[in-house]
Amino acid sequence: MTTTVIKNGTIITADLTYKADVLIEGGKIIGIGPDLAGDEVLEAEGCYVMPGGIDPHTHLEFPFMGTFSADDFDYGTRAALAGGTTMVVDFAVPAPGQSLLDAYKAWHNKSARARCDYSFHMAVTWWGEQVFEEMKEVVGLGITTFKHFMAYKGSLMVNDDELFASFKRCAELGAIPLVHAENGDIVAEMSAKLLAEGNTGPEAHAYSRPSQVEGEATNRAIMIADMAGVPLYVVHTSCEEAHEAIRRAKMNGKRVWGEPLIQHLTLDESEYANPDWDHAAGRVMSPPFRNKKHQDSLWAGLASGTLSCVATDHCAFTVEQKRYGVGDFTKIPNGTGGLEDRMPVLWEKGVNTGRITMNEFVAVTSTNIAKILNCYPKKGAVLVGSDADLVVWDPKASKVISAKTQQSAIEYNVFEGIEVHGLPRYTLSRGLLAYADGKVLAPEGHGEFVARAPNGTVNRALSTWKELTAPRPVARAGIPASGV
Numbered sequence: 001m002t003t004t005v006i007k008n009g010t011i012i013t014a015d016l017t018y019k020a021d022v023l024i025e026g027g028k029i030i031g032i033g034p035d036l037a038g039d040e041v042l043e044a045e046g047c048y049v050m051p052g053g054i055d056p057h058t059h060l061e062f063p064f065m066g067t068f069s070a071d072d073f074d075y076g077t078r079a080a081l082a083g084g085t086t087m088v089v090d091f092a093v094p095a096p097g098q099s100l101l102d103a104y105k106a107w108h109n110k111s112a113r114a115r116c117d118y119s120f121h122m123a124v125t126w127w128g129e130q131v132f133e134e135m136k137e138v139v140g141l142g143i144t145t146f147k148h149f150m151a152y153k154g155s156l157m158v159n160d161d162e163l164f165a166s167f168k169r170c171a172e173l174g175a176i177p178l179v180h181a182e183n184g185d186i187v188a189e190m191s192a193k194l195l196a197e198g199n200t201g202p203e204a205h206a207y208s209r210p211s212q213v214e215g216e217a218t219n220r221a222i223m224i225a226d227m228a229g230v231p232l233y234v235v236h237t238s239c240e241e242a243h244e245a246i247r248r249a250k251m252n253g254k255r256v257w258g259e260p261l262i263q264h265l266t267l268d269e270s271e272y273a274n275p276d277w278d279h280a281a282g283r284v285m286s287p288p289f290r291n292k293k294h295q296d297s298l299w300a301g302l303a304s305g306t307l308s309c310v311a312t313d314h315c316a317f318t319v320e321q322k323r324y325g326v327g328d329f330t331k332i333p334n335g336t337g338g339l340e341d342r343m344p345v346l347w348e349k350g351v352n353t354g355r356i357t358m359n360e361f362v363a364v365t366s367t368n369i370a371k372i373l374n375c376y377p378k379k380g381a382v383l384v385g386s387d388a389d390l391v392v393w394d395p396k397a398s399k400v401i402s403a404k405t406q407q408s409a410i411e412y413n414v415f416e417g418i419e420v421h422g423l424p425r426y427t428l429s430r431g432l433l434a435y436a437d438g439k440v441l442a443p444e445g446h447g448e449f450v451a452r453a454p455n456g457t458v459n460r461a462l463s464t465w466k467e468l469t470a471p472r473p474v475a476r477a478g479i480p481a482s483g484v
């Protein structure tokens, strides 16, 4: 079998920085050390060799708000590879009432076009005996994370009783629940009021979802997960109130993770004040962009470890699709792109500014999520035996981000004009040179599904273990413990 060697680079992992060559065969790393030789040589002098990025949160070809997100698994994974990301985790989302297994089949079919590896989370958008039963089969398919929308009232949203039922089912299955944490009842009421008052523009989207709706829902989900005895992963943590709830939970010994998006870390609410409707609508996503106070909180969370992973929620819509919401902001499809830019922008605004170290960069873009999702060290590691999903990162390469040169199918880029210093020179997907010299080389269909086993973690102190699983009625004189 042909071997490839990455020569003269500096390896950066979540905890180490050292000079070594990396030898690859059959899609795996088979050697790490000085002076290795291989059939093919990739020169990495002056570069960093890191685990390829893992984006834990994408929506490719997602049927949402009356349309489909414009980047499918082909465009989306091209963007991923061009930005140093070698695995995406997409959401299979059944319509309310739809079988989870049917949703799985639909996503399985779409993902056949993927150019890099991928995995799925399954959404629980309704509740019943069928969902309860199918969750077990979904876990058997290698999908061990279940997403719950606490917003999107009237479509994807689930209520507290459904959340509690599903969280308890996750606990039984050793699975991890995820939440989109925004109070959907309050968002719906605020949206209706804004519209009735004539506030129809994209800026009203942000007014309808203040940080309190996210803080409240985050805290509620944390408490429900605590009662269910299950860990919790909070997607797109965008504000101090939500971060505070996560910090407090961690401080109290709860197994809870928060995931800021690169958009919320670097772009702020002033984007919605742009007089160009298309510009503002292009930034409409949920949660919306926030102010600097919230951004500082998110950066502090990455540095201190109270927030764990940086994602994109990549859900790109064209200008035409966004215009469905002219005259009614609630009809603007929610979502922005980011897959290609997540790693370069985080490097520029995080590593190059000194906010996070290179090792922390690897942790929050790859290793932490691989551990949470139980696919470490197959993914997220530079170790002998790991998949050769690697990025050779050139800290001296630079570019100005522009929609003109992006892989995504849409006409604009929310990071347009940002100059980044630090870019992938090569991206390798299971040993294949998947991106080089500005070109995506991995063919459509190269990507493989990454099945994940339940990690079986719990969220429960030993002292409360028995009490929570087996409550005992108190017997009182004259009254049987089972009631009267």
Ligand code: DUC
Residues within 6 Å of the ligand: 059, 180, 284, 285, 286, 287, 313, 315, 334, 335, 336
């Ligand atoms: N938020 C978005 O902005 N898009 C997709 C779904 C979501 O929750």
Ligand code: ZN
Residues within 6 Å of the ligand: 180, 235, 236, 286, 287
């Ligand atoms: Zn969401």
Ligand code: ZN
Residues within 6 Å of the ligand: 057, 058, 059, 313
């Ligand atoms: Zn999402």
Ligand code: ZN
Residues within 6 Å of the ligand: 398, 419, 421
């Ligand atoms: Zn420059």
